[in-house]
Amino acid sequence: MHPVRERIERLLASADVRVDGERAWDMQVHDGRLAARLLAGGSLALGDAYMDGWWDAGSLDGLLARLLAGGIDRRAPGLADARDAVLARLVNMQSRRRSRTVGERHYDLGNAFYREMLGRSMVYSCAYWRDREGLPLDDLDAAQDAKLDLVCRKLGLKPGMRVLDIGCGWGAALKYAAERHGVSGVGVTISAEQAHFARALCAGLPVDIRLQDYRDLRGERFDRVFSIGMFEHVGLRNYRSYFELVRAVLPRDGLFLLHSIGGNVSQRRTDPWIARHIFPNSMLPSARQIAQACEGLLVIEDWHGFGADYDRTLQAWRANIESAWERLPARYDMRFRRMWRYYLAASMAGFRTRRIQLWQVLMSPDGIPGGIVVPR
Structure with missing residues (x-):
């Protein structure tokens, strides 16, 4: 066996993954050049090679979960990992100019999709899903309603309040x-496709959807602020100014929920394949x-x-x-x-192995007198 292939097979075996094995999570190799590509390219090469059809697995998320649980990504980093780490230290990757890139390349893939x-x-x-024991996997809409209900209950929303949604997506939360x-509310997004859809979805409601960078929200006041699934695009260099903006738009008795x-x-950066x-x-x-910022x-x-x-x-x-x-x-x-x-399976693997988390953090400007009982 070639030394490079032998090294890759030993790495995989340490995570209980076999090359051309019979289990659902075993790697089926279709191109003999895969081992050399993985050794040179790390996690970026693993994903790219899958996209190119060089390998498969019956359970892609099962294979990737085993690699993460075994720490293979840390033991075999590629050149792209080192390059991205240096770049993230030198450059604000979430500057105003760069911030629209994710809207154009990801969120504007098409509303039909x-x-x-x-x-x-x-x-x-x-x-x-937690408050609905036994909720079937295909009842996604009910589980999403439960999440939106949770957000609204944590914020203590009442009629007449004005709320801000930073990164409003397709407008469902507002x-x-x-x-x-x-x-009533204001939602901001940097995705033209999202803004178009959200305006139609919220038509007839006291909701203003803006195609706008959150950093341009100045001189307005809101009783409550929430941000659901957007903070991942803010970037470390901008965390402090992000929270300064939230503080500036809230009254002393306001609340902010970060999801x-x-x-x-x-x-300072994400996985190179995801990036x-x-x-x-x-x-x-x-x-x-988050706490420091x-x-x-x-x-x-x-x-x-x-x-x-x-x-x-x-x-x-x-x-x-898939359907x-x-x-x-x-x-x-x-x-x-x-x-x-690959993206969906890698994300499943990250959460399944607890390498990544989902947090809802409730904050107030000056602390709620007497504390607050937070719903679950």
Whole structure:
């Protein structure tokens, strides 16, 4: 056996993955050049080679979960990992100029595509399954409603309040809050496709959807602020100014809810494959980075983690999109499908192995007198 292939096979075996094995999570190799490519390219090469059809697995998420649990990504980093780490230290990857890239390349893939994957709710963030014991996997819409209900209850929304949604997506959260709790609101997004859809969704409601960078929100006041699945695009260099803006738009008795994926270890950038193909210029905050950035600006009232629910949410999204490929335009070709399968499976693996988390952090400007009982 060639030494390079032998080294890769030993690495995989240490995570209980066999090359051309018979188990669902074993790697089926279709191109003999794979071992050399993986040794040189690390996690970026692993994903790219899958997109190119060089390997497969019956259970892609099962294979990737074993690699993460075995720490293979840390033991065999590629050149792209080192390059991205240096770049993140030198450059603000989430500057105003760069911030629109993720909107154009990811969120503007097409509303028809996201409708198929996300379902009726059109909510592109972790659903909340915990308060619905036995809720079937295909009842994604009910689980997303439960998440939106949770957000509104934590914020104590009441009729007449004015709320701000930073990174409003397709508008579902503002629609839910306006219809169920009688609030008015403003939502900002950097995705033209999202803004178009959200305006139609919220038509007739006291909701203003703006195609706008959050940093341009100045001189306005809101009773409550929430941000669901957007903080991952803010970037470490901008965390402090982000929380300064939140503090500036809230009254002393206001509340802010941050719903974000998070990492166990402080980093400055994301996985190189995710950065190249899925979420350019993104990064996951650590608990330490969030706490340091809001220190002296906002008081943390509650920190709620339910990252295991994201694995279940991603499985529902995968089931939806896999049943819809043939109904979608030809531009979502096989390479795109393999890219999307890898993205969803890698995300499942991250949450399943607890390498990444989902947090809802409730904050107030000066602390709620007497404290607050936070719903679950």
